[in-house]
Amino acid sequence: MRTLTAHEVTTGTALPPSSVELTPTMVISTALATMDFTPVHHDTALARAQGSKDIFLNILTTMGLVERYVTDWAGPAAVIGGINVRLGVPAYAGDRLSFEGTVVSDADGRFTVEVRGRVSLGDHATGTVTLTLPAGRAG
Amino acid sequence: MTREDRIHEELRELAAKQVALGEVRGVPAADPVNVPMIRHWLAAMGDANPVYLDQGLAPPAMAQVWTMQGLRTGARGRSPVDDMMTALDAGGYTGVVATNCEQTYHRYVRVGERLTAATRFTDLAGPKRTALGVGYFATWNITWYVEDDEPVAEMLFRVLKFRPAERPAERPAEPSPEPSRREPYPLRPATNQDTAFFWEGTKRGELRIQSCADCGELRHPPGPLCPRCRSADRTHTLATGTGTLYSYVVHHHPPVPGREAPFVVGVVELPEGVRIVGNVVDCPIEEVTIGMPLRVTYRSMDDRLVLPMWTPGEA
Amino acid sequence: MTRKETGELAQARAAVAGIGATEFSKKSGRSELRLAAEAVLAALDDAGLSPGDVDGMVTYSQDTNQEIAVARETGVGDLTFFSRVEYGGGAACATVAHAAMAVATGMARTVVCYRAFNERSGRRFGRPNAGLTGEPTSQGLEMSWHVPYGLMTPAAWVAMFARRYMHVHGATSEDFGRVAVAMRRHAATNPAAWFHGRPITLAEHQASRWIVEPLHLLDCCQESDGAVALVVTSAERARDLRRSPAVITAAAQGAGAGQMMMTSYYRDDMTGLPEMSVVGGRLWEMSGLSPRDIRTAILYDHFTPFVLAQLEELGFCGRGEAPDFVKDGGIELDGHLPVNPHGGQLGEAYIHGMNGIAEAVRQIRGTAANQLTGVANVLVTAGTGVPTSGLILSAG
Known part of the structure; x- marks a missing residue:
């Protein structure tokens, strides 16, 4: 994997769209990998009894997927400084979570990317990720 | 004073009290940052970024994972948020939906480091009318420290605690915008006849x-x-x-x-x-x-x- | 005042006959009461006394372990004297002073002084506490002129003095840093110290993060779990016990005019510690000694700038001269006045000053990790920025 350099990125750069299929395995394995054992993330019957359509992604996973979306694009040497997310509709098992993103600010190698993660019900997560990229070769 | 006014006053007073508690430390994470949990997390997320395992670093978005209680009971100290949530439940605000999660990473943590989360309750705003029902926005901050008190990551977390509407909303809509009501400033002077x-x-x-x-x-x-x-x-x-x-x-x-x-x-x-x-x-x-x-x-x-x-x- | 006029204490001559401590850690895993009991039993064992011999107890007002609770745990029976000393770490040497007074007046024959806490794993003094202004007590009102502005941690209160000291005397952060470096160098060769084997450089001090400017992290003492206890009895009786006594040649408490708790910003020029001058004056009067008679000093070092101020207030150097005194190696083990051979609270542990008194006793006995030669008199101080206390302990 190659890392983008600060030289190659500028305000307005669009990230390639990407999406994740939210299989029950995905929802459950990420919930457990983030140590979140709340039943609505792995117990379908209980989630439905509580008025949800199905089990759904936990927030720690949403943060992880937003991070992954940006580092998949930026490469391994990018350093993530922060992720601010506004949470919207739930991301249920069986749905698809699609990301799109745009670089909205650029200051001395420190970039802000606006990210939007949508499911069939609407926006699941919208927000910004800040990152720094290694300086590019001059010229 | 109506019952609603009383509930509101009690919630406000409790909120001021919880804010005044300042930062409350939890117990250190059960496990230090470790390769198996990182590997498992990367696999579950489908994250192929090699930097973490190559350099012994944890993905920054894992910050909260290290101090999650998991299935262990009684492993966590009581945080200032718990009493607030209990009181909101008691006031009929039983629904909960997270609205904001803002994380800042001061640096990536390394394998072997042990994190401790410290929680600061910062704000209770409401009651507000939202698409989900009437509710309060509760906000708190968590700072993760490694040994020697170095903060490595911080998070602002906000939830809406609401009274579920008669018929559950078909889909939770976007919560209403940032509340503007002023909450009591936590650092009040004591005063007496002399001052x-x-x-x-x-x-x-x-x-x-x-x-x-x-x-x-x-x-x-x-x-x-x-x-x-x-x-x-x-x-x-x-x-x-x-x-x-x-x-x-x-x-x-x-x-x-x-x-x-x-x-x-x-x-x-x-x-x-x-x-x-x-x-x-x-x-x-x-x-x-x-x-x-x-x-x-x-x-x-x-x-x-x-x-x-x-x-x-x-x- | 001549030595003769200073009263009963010096003539009656009490002594520290036993010292005891738990290990110093960041997480003791035990209750504070258990720590207190362990230290007390260790101190009694050190003195060659049994709990049944104890008839007096003194601790800090801030200690969470009541005397009667410690007595119950350790098997101490009837108590004829118990006392508490106010003002945080300013109580340290005063616990010994109160014990010596009790012995001198016959209120008690064997007094145990102790301090025990889980200051790192339990309630930490450095954490902001909005409750400081909770009640309109005199202290709550005093705090109310500072806490609402976010000036509410010990580091911040001390930093305000430190900035003024820098401004008036041209001192620098490196001058403070040299104190930390010396303490960590001493601790590095003290196996009981938390920072045993871990010295620091001045560059590391300078690179450590800001806590409250002008104080870096390494200007602040550590936070520790642990307990220390001391046994005080008459010098005469102490001579018959297991260890050679550390005679209490002088003991004093001190508060200055216009004194506040940590925030005496409204008096004089804010560069000194007038209350330490009160203590020093009494110690010299009572003992008939002068600074040149002191082989080593245990100076309370919760924050580096106040070590400099103490050197000046106690007359080890002139006003504004402490930075040069330290720079010239004055506080090193081979300096004019070795300070805190155990590494102090910056290096050994923060037991609210009590571990420093134990070090003074070891230096007099000749059993310290960094033992100095020819130790006849040791000066010890207690908490700074608060009403405080001090001791001169002597061989004999």
Whole structure:
């Protein structure tokens, strides 16, 4: 994997769209990998009894997927400084979570990317990720 | 007072109390940052970024994972958020939906480091009408420290605790925008008969200095007797509102309730001959120096408290 | 005042006959009461006394372990004297002073002084506490002129003095840093110290993060779990016990005019510690000694700037001269006045000053990790920025 350099990125750069299929395995394995054992993330019957359509992604996973979306694009040497997310509709098992993103600010190698993660019900997560990229070769 | 008013008052009081608790530390994570949990997390997320396992670093978004309780019970200290959630449930605000999650990573943590989460309850706002029902927005901050007190990551987390509508909403809509109501400032002064006049003054934009009605001696901080003639007959004079900076500090750590670091606190020498402590504001920190001329300004901290503060003044 | 006029204490001559401590850690895993009991039993064992011999107890007002609770745990029976000393770490040497007074007046024969806490794993003094201004007590009102502005941690209160000291005397952060470097160098060769084997450089001090400017992290003492106890009895009786006594040649408490708790910003020039001058004056009067008679000093070092101020207040150097005194190696083990051979609270542990008194006793006995030669008199101080106390302990 190659890392983008600060030289190659500028305000307005669009990230390639990407999406994740939210299989029950995905929802459950990420919930457990983030140590979140709340039943609505792995117990379908209980989630439905509580008025949800199905089990759904936990927030720690949403943060992880937003991070992954940006580092998949930026490469391994990018350093993530922060992720601010506004949470919207739930991301249920069986749905698809699609990301799109745009670089909205650029200051001395420190970039802000606006990210939007949508499911069939609407926006699941919208927000910004800040990152720094290694300086590019001059010229 | 209606029952609703009472619930509201109780929630507000509890919120002020929880805010005043400041930062409350949890117990250290059960496990240090470790390769198996990182590997499992990367696989579940489908994250192929090699940097983490190659360099022994944890993905930054895992910050909270290290201090999750998991299935262990009783492994976590009580946080200031717990009592607030219990009280909201008791008030009928049983629904919960997270609205904001903002994480800042000071650096990536390394395999072997053990994290401790410290929680600060910062705000309760409401009641607000939302698409989900009437509710309160509760906000708290978590800071993760490694040994030696170094903060490595921080998170602001906000949830809406709501009274579910009669018919559950088909889909939770976007919660209403950031609430604007002012919550009580957590750092309140104690006052008594000897000091109340000062705080009454700041509310009116006056910097009141105790003065002896018998000999005219000025005194700050105030007290019951004149330091020169011991007379208990007191009045006050209004300071001109100018001063010079006698000493100052820049507070960085640890976090202070109701304040955003870094901030400046100074000892200000007044031309009237007394000193007073206050914040230096509206001035870049690197430009603050001993001897700089200052002018008083007044900042309303909540509905009841006005603090005198100091801005750069004319020499 | 001549030595003769200073009263009963010096003539009656009490002594520290036993010292005891738990390990110093960041997480003791035990209750504070258990720590207190362990230290007390260790101190009694050190003195060659049994709990049944104890009839007096003194601790800090801030200690969470009541005397009667410690007595119950350790098997101490009837108590004829118990006392508490106020003002945080300013209580340290005063616990010994109160014990010596009790012994001198016959209130008690064997007094145990102790301090025990989980200050790192339990309630930490450095954490902001909005409750400081909770009640309109005299202290709550005093705090109310500072806490609302976010000036509410010990580091911040001390930093305000430190900035003024720098301004008036031209001192620098490196001058403070040299104190930390010396303490960590001493601790590096003290196996009981938390920072045993971990010295620091001045560059590391300078690179450590800001806590409250002008104080870096490495200007601040550590936070520790642990307990220390001391046994005080008459010097005469102490001579018959297991260890050679550390005679209490002088003991004093001190508060200055216009004194506040940590925030005495409204008096004098804010560069000194007048209360330490009160203590020093009494110690010299009572003992008939002068600074040159002191082989080593245990100076309270919760924050580096106040070590400098103490050197000046106690007369080891002139006003504003402490930075040079330290720079010239004055506080090193081979300096004019070795300070805190155990590494102090910056290096050994923060047991609220009590571990420093134990070090003074070891130096007099000749059993310290960094033992100095020819130790006849040791000066010890307690918490700074608060009403405080001090001791001169002597061989004999």
